[in-house]
Amino acid sequence: LATPVEMDTDVLQLLAKVVGRDDLIVDRDLMGAYETDATGRFGERALCIVRPSSSDEVADVLKVCGRASTRVVIQGGNTGLAGGGVPCDGEVVVRMDHLNEIASHEGDPWHLVAGAGATLAEVREAARKAGLEFALDFPARDSATVGGMVATNAAGPTALRWGPMRAQLAGLEAVTATGAVLSRLVPVSKDNAGYDWPALIAGSEGTLAVVTRARLRLHTPPAARDVFMIGAANYDDAVGLTSCLRSGLGSRLEALDFIDRPSVELVCATRRLREPLPATHGVYLVGTVLTEHEGDGPALELLARELPDLPDEAIVGAVDGAGRRRLWEYREAINEALRARGEVHKYDVSLPLQRLPSFAAGLTEDLARRPELAVYLYGHLGDGNVHVNLLGVTGFDRALDDLILERVASLGGSIDAEHGVGLAKRDHLGLTRTDAELALMRDVKRMLDPVGILGSGRVVVSEERP
Numbered sequence: 001l002a003t004p005v006e007m008d009t010d011v012l013q014l015l016a017k018v019v020g021r022d023d024l025i026v027d028r029d030l031m032g033a034y035e036t037d038a039t040g041r042f043g044e045r046a047l048c049i050v051r052p053s054s055s056d057e058v059a060d061v062l063k064v065c066g067r068a069s070t071r072v073v074i075q076g077g078n079t080g081l082a083g084g085g086v087p088c089d090g091e092v093v094v095r096m097d098h099l100n101e102i103a104s105h106e107g108d109p110w111h112l113v114a115g116a117g118a119t120l121a122e123v124r125e126a127a128r129k130a131g132l133e134f135a136l137d138f139p140a141r142d143s144a145t146v147g148g149m150v151a152t153n154a155a156g157p158t159a160l161r162w163g164p165m166r167a168q169l170a171g172l173e174a175v176t177a178t179g180a181v182l183s184r185l186v187p188v189s190k191d192n193a194g195y196d197w198p199a200l201i202a203g204s205e206g207t208l209a210v211v212t213r214a215r216l217r218l219h220t221p222p223a224a225r226d227v228f229m230i231g232a233a234n235y236d237d238a239v240g241l242t243s244c245l246r247s248g249l250g251s252r253l254e255a256l257d258f259i260d261r262p263s264v265e266l267v268c269a270t271r272r273l274r275e276p277l278p279a280t281h282g283v284y285l286v287g288t289v290l291t292e293h294e295g296d297g298p299a300l301e302l303l304a305r306e307l308p309d310l311p312d313e314a315i316v317g318a319v320d321g322a323g324r325r326r327l328w329e330y331r332e333a334i335n336e337a338l339r340a341r342g343e344v345h346k347y348d349v350s351l352p353l354q355r356l357p358s359f360a361a362g363l364t365e366d367l368a369r370r371p372e373l374a375v376y377l378y379g380h381l382g383d384g385n386v387h388v389n390l391l392g393v394t395g396f397d398r399a400l401d402d403l404i405l406e407r408v409a410s411l412g413g414s415i416d417a418e419h420g421v422g423l424a425k426r427d428h429l430g431l432t433r434t435d436a437e438l439a440l441m442r443d444v445k446r447m448l449d450p451v452g453i454l455g456s457g458r459v460v461v462s463e464e465r466p
């Protein structure tokens, strides 16, 4: 799909007609912010940035690009960690921030309808104003958008209790690569009439359609939320505690994350925080317990009953807002602390919970041969989701990718848990998906995007263009 210069000029003029001159950015200096991502690893020169203001404008942008065979990448808040939302050379970046309207009480008081460009923080605030809550929350909340969250099927700590973004969807509006606007925003909670295409678009990382609006489920806020931190000697103990907490607390356990010792040390040094517990530990568990109704009994007492043998110095709890934020800060601040040290090489994987200790031990053994690397592990323990973060890797390191992702596959895990495949892991998709599954994915992609303009080369690579 080489694009001759004269065709680019035509495309730019046509795009300016669709979105207006002010929402077509071609100035190299202004484009820079949209061309690199939160990891600092991905992104090339874009042809231009366009900022449509409605679903119809999105459709017209895609029609213009489709006719010219000009590739497009969709960008929400650009907090993605898999390289899926930043341009490859010469792509048009479709930035979704103008589609940010939020409407509460749209036919169902337990739903809200949000534009793709609304941020997670804005959705949470709109839900709060309606006296309700949106289930998901994670540190990129001020920038991550509804469209990006649907596209990556984002999750975060509370997905343990409420499920990922796909589970929060009561309806969707999206535009296919050919410019067809698909709308399923009716205010019903159950809808089995025909194929569930919104479920297919969720997690498709901008390769099948552009999300323009979403009908999101809300829930009643719990009566209380208590936070705890527990120190475990090692991953075997951490997994044992997890099984105990999950079976003992059931649906009252809203979140259960883990942080390894190097990550705790990094956050303490960067944020100038005190040690979270009186003694040091190999692995730290941080979690939230809900009291859904008054009279359910204090959550932290229930927790103490479930863990009678835990020494006092290995557990701390918080019931007030400041205390809760303080304990979660050790987990939430890791990303930023790592980024401050340079380029971060990230793997977001999931494993059957019982195999997490083998994974961690194998990784330590493998990486001992690469002393230049600093390894930080944390993640959503209750879901078996591990974020492997490495400092000291320069550029792309295929041997390292193979080593880590093959180990995950050999233990029966998944090479991607919640961040997306994007460009980062597309060459490894075959490790955990069969040839038949990959062929189906390519067929679906070809059907919805026959010219191959949308997020091309991300997630699943077409056979013609390896």
Ligand SMILES: Cc1cc2nc3c(=O)[nH]c(=O)nc-3n(C[C@H](O)[C@H](O)[C@H](O)COP(=O)(O)OP(=O)(O)OC[C@H]3O[C@@H](n4cnc5c(N)ncnc54)[C@H](O)[C@@H]3O)c2cc1C
Pocket (backbone or CB within 6 Å): 038, 073, 074, 075, 076, 077, 078, 079, 080, 081, 083, 084, 085, 086, 096, 116, 138, 139, 140, 143, 144, 145, 146, 147, 148, 149, 150, 151, 152, 153, 154, 155, 156, 157, 205, 206, 207, 209, 210, 211, 212, 335, 336, 418, 419, 420, 422, 455
């Ligand atoms: C500090 C930090 C913490 C994070 N924590 C978590 C976490 O706990 N859980 C988690 O799941 N993720 C987490 N992330 C990753 C990231 O925030 C999520 O993947 C988020 O969903 C991306 O949203 P975005 O709007 O920034 O999307 P972008 O980064 O802009 O794009 C991500 C992908 O979605 C596609 N896309 C974006 N908008 C649309 C649209 N409207 N239609 C179709 N495709 C679209 C893009 O093409 C790209 O493939 C974290 C990131 C950071 C920086």
